[in-house]
Amino acid sequence: xxxxxxxxxxxxxxxxxxxxxxxxxxxxxxxxxxxxxxxxxxxxxxxxxxxxxxxxxxxxxxxxxxxxxxxxxxxxxxxxxxxxxxxxxxxxxxxxxxxxxxxxxxxxxxxxxxxxxxxxxxxxxxxxxxxxxxxxxxxxxxxxxxxxxxxxxxxxxxxxxxxxxxxxxxxxxxxxxxxxxxxxxxxxxxxxxxxxxxxxxxxxxxxxxxxxxxxxxxxxxxxxxxxxxxxxxxxxxxxxxxxxxxxxxxxxxxxxxxxxxxxxxxxxxxxxxxxxxxxxxxxxxxxxxxxxxxxxxxxx
Amino acid sequence: xxxxxxxxxxxxxxxxxxxxxxxxxxxxxxxxxxxxxxxxxxxxxxxxxxxxxxxxxxxxxxxxxxxxxxxxxxxxxxxxxxxxxxxxxxxxxxxxxxxxxxxxxxxxxxxxxxxxxxxxxxxxxxxxxxxxxxxxxxxxxxxxxxxxxxxxxxxxxxxxxxxxxxxxxxxxxxxxxxxxxxxxxxxxxxxxxxxxxxxxxxxxxxxxxxxxxxxxxxxxxxxxxxxxxxxxxxxxxxxxxxxxxxxxxxxxxxxxxxxxxxxxxxxxxxxxxxxxxxxxxxxxxxxxxxxxxxxxxxxxxxxxxxxxxxxxxxxxxxxxxxxxxxxxxxxxxxx
Amino acid sequence: xxxxxxxxxxxxxxxxxxxxxxxxxxxxxxxxxxxxxxxxxxxxxxxxxxxxxxxxxxxxxxxxxxxxxxxxxxxxxxxxxxxxxxxxxxxxxxxxxxxxxxxxxxxxxxxxxxxxxxxxxxxxxxxxxxxxxxxxxxxxxxxxxxxxxxxxxxxxxxxxxxxxxxxxxxxxxxxxxxxxxxxxxxxxxxxxxxxxxxxxxxxxxxxxxxxxxxxxxxxxxxxxxxxxxxxxxxxxxxxxxxxxxxxxxxxxxxxxxxxxxxxxxxxxxxxxxxxxxxxxxxxxxxxxxxxxxxxxxxxxxxxxxxxxxxxxxxxxxxxxxx
Numbered sequence: 001x002x003x004x005x006x007x008x009x010x011x012x013x014x015x016x017x018x019x020x021x022x023x024x025x026x027x028x029x030x031x032x033x034x035x036x037x038x039x040x041x042x043x044x045x046x047x048x049x050x051x052x053x054x055x056x057x058x059x060x061x062x063x064x065x066x067x068x069x070x071x072x073x074x075x076x077x078x079x080x081x082x083x084x085x086x087x088x089x090x091x092x093x094x095x096x097x098x099x100x101x102x103x104x105x106x107x108x109x110x111x112x113x114x115x116x117x118x119x120x121x122x123x124x125x126x127x128x129x130x131x132x133x134x135x136x137x138x139x140x141x142x143x144x145x146x147x148x149x150x151x152x153x154x155x156x157x158x159x160x161x162x163x164x165x166x167x168x169x170x171x172x173x174x175x176x177x178x179x180x181x182x183x184x185x186x187x188x189x190x191x192x193x194x195x196x197x198x199x200x201x202x203x204x205x206x207x208x209x210x211x212x213x214x215x216x217x218x219x220x221x222x223x224x225x226x227x228x229x230x231x232x233x234x235x236x237x238x239x240x241x242x243x244x245x246x247x248x249x250x251x252x253x254x255x256x257x258x259x260x261x262x263x264x265x266x267x268x269x270x271x272x273x274x275x276x277x278x279x280x281x282x283x284x285x286x287x288x289x290x291x292x293x294x295x296x297x298x299x300x
Numbered sequence: 301x302x303x304x305x306x307x308x309x310x311x312x313x314x315x316x317x318x319x320x321x322x323x324x325x326x327x328x329x330x331x332x333x334x335x336x337x338x339x340x341x342x343x344x345x346x347x348x349x350x351x352x353x354x355x356x357x358x359x360x361x362x363x364x365x366x367x368x369x370x371x372x373x374x375x376x377x378x379x380x381x382x383x384x385x386x387x388x389x390x391x392x393x394x395x396x397x398x399x400x401x402x403x404x405x406x407x408x409x410x411x412x413x414x415x416x417x418x419x420x421x422x423x424x425x426x427x428x429x430x431x432x433x434x435x436x437x438x439x440x441x442x443x444x445x446x447x448x449x450x451x452x453x454x455x456x457x458x459x460x461x462x463x464x465x466x467x468x469x470x471x472x473x474x475x476x477x478x479x480x481x482x483x484x485x486x487x488x489x490x491x492x493x494x495x496x497x498x499x500x501x502x503x504x505x506x507x508x509x510x511x512x513x514x515x516x517x518x519x520x521x522x523x524x525x526x527x528x529x530x531x532x533x534x535x536x537x538x539x540x541x542x543x544x545x546x547x548x549x550x551x552x553x554x555x556x557x558x559x560x561x562x563x564x565x566x567x568x569x570x571x572x573x574x575x576x577x578x579x580x581x582x583x584x585x586x587x588x589x590x591x592x593x594x595x596x597x598x599x600x601x602x603x604x605x606x607x608x609x610x611x612x613x614x615x616x617x618x619x620x621x622x623x624x625x626x627x628x629x630x631x632x633x634x635x
Numbered sequence: 636x637x638x639x640x641x642x643x644x645x646x647x648x649x650x651x652x653x654x655x656x657x658x659x660x661x662x663x664x665x666x667x668x669x670x671x672x673x674x675x676x677x678x679x680x681x682x683x684x685x686x687x688x689x690x691x692x693x694x695x696x697x698x699x700x701x702x703x704x705x706x707x708x709x710x711x712x713x714x715x716x717x718x719x720x721x722x723x724x725x726x727x728x729x730x731x732x733x734x735x736x737x738x739x740x741x742x743x744x745x746x747x748x749x750x751x752x753x754x755x756x757x758x759x760x761x762x763x764x765x766x767x768x769x770x771x772x773x774x775x776x777x778x779x780x781x782x783x784x785x786x787x788x789x790x791x792x793x794x795x796x797x798x799x800x801x802x803x804x805x806x807x808x809x810x811x812x813x814x815x816x817x818x819x820x821x822x823x824x825x826x827x828x829x830x831x832x833x834x835x836x837x838x839x840x841x842x843x844x845x846x847x848x849x850x851x852x853x854x855x856x857x858x859x860x861x862x863x864x865x866x867x868x869x870x871x872x873x874x875x876x877x878x879x880x881x882x883x884x885x886x887x888x889x890x891x892x893x894x895x896x897x898x899x900x901x902x903x904x905x906x907x908x909x910x911x912x913x914x915x916x917x918x919x920x921x922x923x924x925x926x927x928x929x930x931x932x933x934x935x936x937x938x939x940x941x942x943x944x945x946x947x948x949x950x951x952x953x954x955x956x957x
Contacts, residue, residue: 520894564851
């Protein structure tokens with residue numbers, strides 16, 4: 001019997017495959033046509049840049065208090081966006097706040113994705129009692145108002161920025177579990193999964209090597225939007241004193257501790273609010289754009 | 301246009317303007333359908349047969365599609381010059397369409413009777429009860445078993461074959477059915493059900509004088525139902541003849557190749573291999589003014605790479621578009 | 636003649652969720668007491684319409700689906716009694732080519748990755764050796780190896796089907812199940828792929844189980860043909876014998892319904908095709924075909940007919956053929 005390892009002569013004419021763009025090329029092209037998504041992407045890029053290079057671009061130390069310069073308005077010499085009630089430079093605090101928000105977004109969503117995808121894939125793939133148990137727990141978690149859930153978890157763990165990130169991450173787990181489980185249920189019956197099973201692929205390889213990569217479209221949209229939500233949630237928790245603690249320059253905390261100055265020194269309260277607005281808006285716009293790109297029906 | 305011609309498509313050109321370029325889906329397509337005639341538009345995927353059919357009813361999404369040239373005369377009027385309102389009046393009244401997948405073309409939340417009656421009510425001033433009575437008569441006409449109870453069913457309660465009968469009933473719901481466009485009507489059905497539907501269409505042709513434009517890739521279906529055949533390839537018409545001539549005297553390399561690709565072809569009794577056509581369909585984005593079949597054609601010569609052939613008349617109503625007609629006929633006669 | 640595969644009284648039933656609370660769960664008898672053998676080196680064609688169970692049969696025979704009862708013996712060993720390592724070995728001997736070229740290849744994997752996956756799982760070949768093998772197989776099935784860094788969606792349907800066949804070839808199997816492998820292809824491409832499958836069989840001495848609903852294709856490609864209806868085998872014979880003397884009324888219906896390419900035949904062709912294909916969830920009692928059978932007798936609605944050998948090598952299950 002001939003073994004295929006020996007070079008057998010080719011059979012028939014060699015067929016030509018037309019040059020078609022890859023998924024990535026087409027996605028970039030689609031992205032370019034969506035102005036809102038580009039705007040969102042630019043905003044995200046700006047905040048990432050600011051966050052990463054905070055120590056370099058920040059004019060002052062965000063924690064340094066200059067009592068003589070308290071409540072200085074914007075465009076004061078040396079303090080472009082003014083100072084807060086303790087004489088700390090607003091611009092520097094906003095810049096470092098961007099870094100913190102970035103970390104919050106990435107860590108919270110990271111935690112949520114890790115556990116959410118793991119549980120969702122295993123649950124969807126195996127089904128049975130595990131799946132039923134998981135879904136009931138998810139249902140219970142989703143029955144709580146989201147903010148209340150984060151508050152409860154922080155209350156258990158103790159008020160700190162780290163615990164706030166963990167709490168937000170855990171609260172976001174249910175949506176990823178549901179999302180990926182739905183995709184897995186649909187994909188696991190596909191021919192390509194059966195085909196890979198028929199060549200001997202293990203369950204692990206099927207779950208994480210084959211099925212999961214095909215479920216990432218709705219998840220990437222949700223994750224992008226989730227970052228924006230995480231920033232807002234952290235702001236809410238800090239506002240309630242359950243997240244970042246003073247003197248951390250976290251935007252939500254900055255707003256919370258300056259409520260009393262809203263009429264006398266509006267910039268102390270408003271500027272962090274505007275920063276939060278733009279950051280979340282950026283993620284939302286990009287996330288929506290991502291959804292449009294990844295939805296095959298809307299493609300040309 | 302003479303009295304007996306119902307539909308006349310002349311030099312139709314349809315292009316799709318996509319971000320990757322212009323897809324030349326239909327090029328210079330012309331054919332006529334007479335009253336009471338069944339014309340089969342035959343070809344494989346991408347040949348442009350569906351696009352041609354959808355152009356008649358202006359169902360092509362524009363953008364990205366665009367009818368760049370041609371006329372479509374229906375009973376003397378150029379459909380491409382009509383407004384949306386005027387087309388809508390014709391749709392369902394004189395030009396009806398049945399599709400491949402009846403489950404997606406029937407509305408799942410309405411009863412079957414309602415949907416047929418709707419066609420009447422949209423176009424005529426009759427009462428709901430009258431519309432239902434006529435719907436029932438139509439269900440009888442399409443030989444649905446137990447029509448009095450079926451009329452109250454929802455689409456998902458019916459089998460594929462029955463849904464297709466309902467679609468045909470809807471297509472006939474007009475005082476004088478003119479043209480029925482059937483786009484792969486039996487492709488999704490089991491072969492025994494397909495046989496029933498084809499029988500039904502044949503019976504209806506006898507009872508109602510109706511013209512049918514049949515879109516299909518299945519030569520067997522063509523042999524069973526068509527009066528005349530137009531063979532399309534990569535957007536072009538390559539051969540046109542009555543049904544007997546297409547099967548007995550195919551005169552285009554592609555038609556020959558298509559018939560040779562059928563395992564049920566008698567020549568393959570006891571044969572070990574099929575005479576397949578090598579290669580694949582050319583990319584419609586980069587297709588030029590040459591014969592689109594040349595890269596797969598065993599008869600191709602330099603001329604074929606330069607220009608699309610003129611039509612050569614072979615017999616009564618039989619025309620082929622090929623530079624090498626004589627060689628093709630010789631080969632066919634020797635085979 | 637050696638039997639590569641022996642199937643005895645195989646049943647694959649699926650329990651469906653109830654529609655009404657308290658009602659018994661409906662059972663879908665996809666494969667209902669099927670027995671047959673596959674000879675080494677032959678092409679066994681399995682033909683039938685939707686709901687006949689042929690696809691489920693194919694999957695069960697490769698242990699891609701759980702059986703409900705019965706036995707499947709591959710080279711003498713019961714495949715449902717194998718341990719994990721033996722099942723893994725089975726996968727190198729028996730492969731499947733799937734129907735839909737658009738869904739049987741993982742859209743997120745490059746061809747290179749798809750074709751090297753079986754090799755990574757089962758062999759110790761180095762990366763270079765794997766590439767060498769993939770290149771040779773791609774050439775063999777008619778695709779230039781330089782396209783192995785592309786994704787499935789960049790190929791046409793026929794080319795994807797070739798890739799599916801290439802994947803089945805990577806492990807040098809002996810037995811290949813073609814589950815409607817050409818049904819989703821254009822006629823001209825179908826002819827190419829049929830030729831390819833036959834050429835590969837000649838070279839590598841494969842045994843095929845060829846599942847299809849197109850009678851013309853099955854007739855051309857098979858050595859023996861098995862006709863299925865609603866989970867059961869109704870007739871089984873050598874191809875020439877079945878074509879010349881189809882005995883079971885359902886087989887006759889199938890042949891009568893298949894459109895010929897002779898326009899003159901339409902006047903003389905008589906159709907004896909009635910009714911709809913019933914659902915395999917609640918098949919008719921007795922012989923499943925009796926509601927549609929023009930020759931149904933009293934006994935047909937009561938008792939399921941046994942499979943009888945009506946002439947050497949030709950089996951049918953029908954009360955009329957006693």
